[in-house]
Amino acid sequence: MFNLRDWGAGVWERSGRPVRVLIALGAIAAAASLPLLGGTFLNTPIADYGSVLVFPVAIFVIMALGLNIVIGKSGLLDLGYVAFFAIGAYTMGILGTKTGLNSWEILPIGIAMAMFAGLILGVPALRLRGDYLAIITLGFGEIVRITALNLNSIGGANGIVGIPTPPTIFGLEYTFDNHRLYFWTFLIIILLTIWMIRRLSVRRAGRAWESIRQDEDAAELMGVPTFRYKIWAFVLGASVGGAAGVLYASKTLFISPDNFTLQVSILILACVVFGGMGNIWGVVLGAIILGYLPDRIRFISDARLLVFGAVLVLMMNLRPDGLLPRKKREKALPEKGQS
Amino acid sequence: MxxxxxxxxxxxxxxxxxxxxxxxxxxxxxxxxxxxxxxxxxxxxxxxxxxxxxxxxxxxxxxxxxxxxxxxxxxxxxxxxVARTFQNIRLWGDMTALENVITATDTHKRSGLISGLFGLPISRREEKRDKARAQELLDFIGIGEYADRLAKNLPYGVQRRLEIARALGTExxxxxxxxxxxxxxxxxxxxxxxxxxxxxxxxxxxxxxxxxxxxxxxxxxxxxxxxxxxxxxxxxxxxxxxxxxxxxxxxxxxxxxx
Amino acid sequence: MLSNFQDQFASLTVGGLSLGFIYVLIALGYTMVYGVLRMINFANSEVFMYGTFATIIVIRDLFGFTQQSEPATGFRLVYILFLCLIASMLMSGILSIFLELVAYRRLRNRGSNKLAPLISAIGMSIVLAEFMRILTDSRYVGSPRVMEKKSLGTFFGAELRLDNVIIIVAGLILFVSLSQFVQRTRLGKAIRAVSMNEDAAKLMGVNLNFVVSGTFLVGGLMTGAAGFFYVLKYENTSFNIGFELGIAAFTAAILGGIGNIKGAFYGGIALGLLETYASFFLGTQWKAVTVFIVLVFVLYFRPNGVFGEAITQTRA
The missing domain is CATH 3.40.50.300 (P-loop containing nucleotide triphosphate hydrolases)
Structure with a gap:
């Protein structure tokens, strides 16, 4: 079977540095021009196209990239990823409305808060395996949401309104409906995240996570400090989720506990698996499709989530490793059409 | 004695x-x-x-x-x-033979996430050295030619030997x-x-x-x-x-x- | 507050027990599938939700009860309740088999990555819930009152409300029958054999697909019964109740040690009681949090649950 992932990797490997730079720049330019394509078939019939690109698409991509560190790289099933998103968003909401700090100053604080939460959750939870970890993380996600719902000091069920937009930089003004500017800002964050993950996963940490994912006991017995690496994966994943939360809150300017349900965790998980766990490009593609699709198919209005669920089932049955599966190819073998 | x-x-x-x-x-x-x-x-x-x-x-x-x-x-x-091999082979199947051994050599590395993230020279140097060391070990065990094959696709006998090479990787x-x-x-x-x-x-x-x-x-x-x-x-x-x-x-x- | 609690303790316990039995039955759905396939049957929550609707359909459409109708009494009541139970169990049992065929079988036989069945299950769960949402127009569906919830008297100061008593007694009967079924019958033994060692069971000539379908059927039947009890107790349902109850029941299964039938029993009862007591002190909005915090503690100090296998144990 034709494998797009291997084909792409092949092109990349065969080309020299200038060609690679060209490919990368081309890809970035293509991504950056997405908001300009509102007039084409890409347009979403009901919701505003530009706004769909920012949320859900760009935010989903960031979160899926973060969750991919946890699930795709190190094989830890986290069903409560939304908690870190919520923590980031609430940090932005609270600090943004109650202090004079702006979005860019709050961003690192939100990331730190999410990382700290990841640590608090990770230390007890990562002693457990597989399904137990899944349920603990799921519980954590719910605890965060319910806490936000019941604490009236942070808005309770009403949430937080009037979160400030990011300050103007280089004369660019972040007004509520300047979707393009938001999209380009988020694109930069996405590129930074991708850079970080790529950097980490080629070297030692990447191998350690990979060995943990494939056989944790063997990894531990080969001297890999598995617990420490699992915590790292968890905390890094949390940091990306936290960043996504801060950005989300500075875009929507209004957050409430309803934005942070388990469904969000599940959607992001679906993005990761649908696109191809462990492969950055697969995950990005999955998040773009699953973020964009429900709005594109709004014409079937009421049934769109139903169709979405059916697509997930079909997809898993036909291509369980996702659209762009992780590396399967062997370098030394001659290129053959084998899958 | x-x-x-x-x-x-x-x-x-x-x-x-x-x-x-x-x-x-x-x-x-x-x-x-x-x-x-x-x-x-x-x-x-x-x-x-x-x-x-x-x-x-x-x-x-x-x-x-x-x-x-x-x-x-x-x-x-x-x-x-102290390093061991397993009676029922437990290699990391989706990694190449070389990667299996390098992962084991990581045991003795200094550089961690941070230096890896920024591509610091220490991390790059170690990477090079470990790769060479891993290849050396594969050659030593007599399976050097399989370095770039995925572990799960290797013949049974080579997998058994790779287990030994991997264990040796931890020095x-x-x-x-x-x-x-x-x-x-x-x-x-x-x-x-x-x-x-x-x-x-x-x-x-x-x-x-x-x-x-x-x-x-x-x-x-x-x-x-x-x-x-x-x-x-x-x-x-x-x-x-x-x-x-x-x-x-x-x-x-x-x-x-x- | 505390003296108040002492006064109400007995009544709260009865209510908690009946809620507990609802959890026990749903937890059985999770735990049996987990025992055999080592997999979270995520869509079991929707199996439960469809069970609740089966009961409402019987009451409302088969017997023509409306909100204004007089509750039934005597033999007619027993007959109606019995039909509701059977309908819910059948609905859920059949749906559960169907679910396995559509969402899991192909993936299982292919032995692909571990998360694929989970995502497939999540997909099915969305499909089932959305389908019901569209059918019911996103509304809560109330059940006409078919039985008057009268008090049968008190027992050590506990008010014995009819619905709670029925749930506790019938739940106990169902649980005992299930244990007997697993211990005695051919299919039950095959199920146990597969949960202990799938490969060995296959070599001994167990037809795996048949056993898996059987497991889903039995798990679905129990989950469906829980659906009936839920409507009996709360007299309403909606397309999205599956989630909340499902998560709680899954927690119960883990609390007792997942994969273990007895564990589902103790876990379910413990959770039902705990949740009821906790809601009394903290208000119902915090009950989910209490439950999860208890779960974290249990898992931290007893990672195997109270009766289960060791999930953290190393094999080398």
Whole structure:
């Protein structure tokens, strides 16, 4: 079977540095021009196209990239990823409305808060395996949401309104409906995240996570400090989720506990698996499709989530490793059409 | 004889009511090849498991280079210089042979996430050095040509050897081999015996579990026999072969009605 | 507050027990599938939700009860309740088999990555819930009152409300029958054999697909019964109740040790009681949090649950 992932990797490997730079720049330019394509078939019939690109698409991509560190790289099933998103968003909401700090100053604080939460959750939870970890993380996600719902000091069920937009930089003004500017800002964050993950996963940490994912006991017995690496994966994943939360809150300017349900965790998980766990490009593609699709198919209005669920089932049955599966190819073998 | 590197002192391992190891004591000397044999279910793999920290002995102690291994984390035992292979091959199937070995060499790296993230020179240097070292080990074991193949696609015999190369990647002082010749044909066994001697000659100490008698007797300097979790012999191969209790353990005792 | 609690303790216990039995039955759905396939049957929550609707359909459409109708009494009541139970069990049992065929079988036989069945299950769960949402127009569906919830008297100061008593007694009967089924019958033994060692069971000539379908059927039947009890107790349902109850029941299964039938029993009862007591002190909005915090503690100190296998144990 034709494998797009291997084909792409092949092109990349065969080309020299200038060609690679060209490919990368081309890809970035293509991504950056997405908001300009509102007039084409890409347009979403009901919701505003530009706004769909920012949320859900760009935010989903960031979160899926973060969750991919946890699930795709190190094989830890986290069903409560939304908690870190919520923590980031609430940090932005609270600090943004109650202090004079702006979005860019709050961003690192939100990331730190999410990382700290990841640590608090990770230390007890990562002693457990597989399904137990899944349920603990799921519980954590719910605890965060319910806490936000019941604490009236942070808005309770009403949430937080009037979160400030990011300050103007280089004369660019972040007004509520300047979707393009938001999209380009988020694109930069996405590129930074991708850079970080790529950097980490080629070297030692990447191998350690990979060995943990494939056989944790063997990894531990080969001297890999598995617990420490699992915590790292968890905390890094949390940091990306936290960043996504801060950005989300500075875009929507209004957050409430309803934005942070388990469904969000599940959607992001679906993005990761649908696109191809462990492969950055697969995950990005999955998040773009699953973020964009429900709005594109709004014409079937009421049934769109139903169709979405059916697509997930079909997809898993036909291509369980996702659209762009992780590396399967062997370098030394001659290129053959084998899958 | 030179000094001992690993000592089991009255090691006892109980699982509920089952005694898997009962008061087992023996020691391994530096640069020795010690064979560990016994009938199926005698407790050989349990010995490996208590040494590598998979289980904690319920009584007794295990010391490595004079320090107790009790309560030490598994990865720290490996980092301290004890590495093992697995009876049922447990390679990381989706990594290449080379990556399997490099991951093990990571044990001794300094650079971590942060320096890796920023591509600091130390991380890049180490990366290069480890790659070379891993390839060297694959060549040493005689499977260098398979470096870039995924572990799961390798022939069975190569996988077994890769297990050894991976264990060597952690730069152990003591290498534990758990039935490395399982499923091998006679020619491969001869090759393996050579490899094991080569490993010893390179300065490693080897503890070998093996079912194939001619291999164990041929390659070991000394042989420890356990049966029903108890040590019943500890001697030179030639003497062990003629030990009455050992023969009984393997052939069964006719008058023993139980 | 505390003296108040002492006064109400007995009544709260009865209510908690009946909620507990609802959890026990749903937890059985999770735990049996987990025992055999080592997999979270995520869509079991929707199986439960469909069970609740089966009961409402019987009451409303088969017997024509409306909100204004007089509650039934005597033999007619017993007959109606019995039919509701059977309908809910059948609905859920059949749906559960169907679910396995559509969402899991292909993936299982292919032995692909571990998360694929989970995502497939999540997908099915969305499909089932959305389908019901569209059918019911996103509304809560109330059940006409078919039985008057009268008090049968008191027992050590506990008010014995009819619905709670029925749930506790019938739940106990169902649980005992299930244990007997697993212990005695051919299919039950095959299920146990597969949960202990799948490969060995296959070698011994167990037809795996048949056993898996059987497991889903039995798990679905129990979950469906819980659906009936839920409507009996709360007299309403909606397309999205599956989630909340499902998560709680899954927690219960883990609390007792997942994969273990007895564990589902103790876990379910413990959770039902705990949740009821906790709601009394903290208000119902915090009950989910209490439950999860208890779960974290249990898992931290007893990672195997109270009766289950060791999930953290190393094999080497």
């Amino acid at each position: 030179s000094e001992s590197i690993l000592k089991l002192q009255n090691a006892t391992m109980q699982f509920g009511g089952v005694v898997a190891l009962n008061d087992v004591s023996f020691e391994i000397k530096k640069q020795e090849i010690l064979g560990l044999i016994g009938p199926n279910g005698a407790g050989k793999t349990t010995v490996f498991n208590v040494i590598t920290g998979v289980y904690q002995v319920t009584k007794g102690d295990i010391t490595f280079e004079g320090k107790s291994l009790k309560g030490r984390k598994r990865y720290k035992i490996t980092r301290g210089g 152990p002082k003591l290498l534990l081999l758990d039935e490395p010749a399982a499923g091998f044909n006679p020619a491969e066994k001869v090759e393996l015996a050579k490899t094991i001697r080569k490993i010893r000659d390179a300065g490693y100490t080897v503890l070998l579990i093996e079912h194939d008698m001619s291999l164990v007797m041929g390659v070991s300097d000394r042989v420890v026999v356990i049966d029903f979790g108890q040590k019943i012999a500890d001697d030179l191969p030639a003497k062990v072969q003629n030990d009455k209790r050992v023969i009984e353990a393997y052939l069964g005792v006719p008058e023993d009605a139980s």
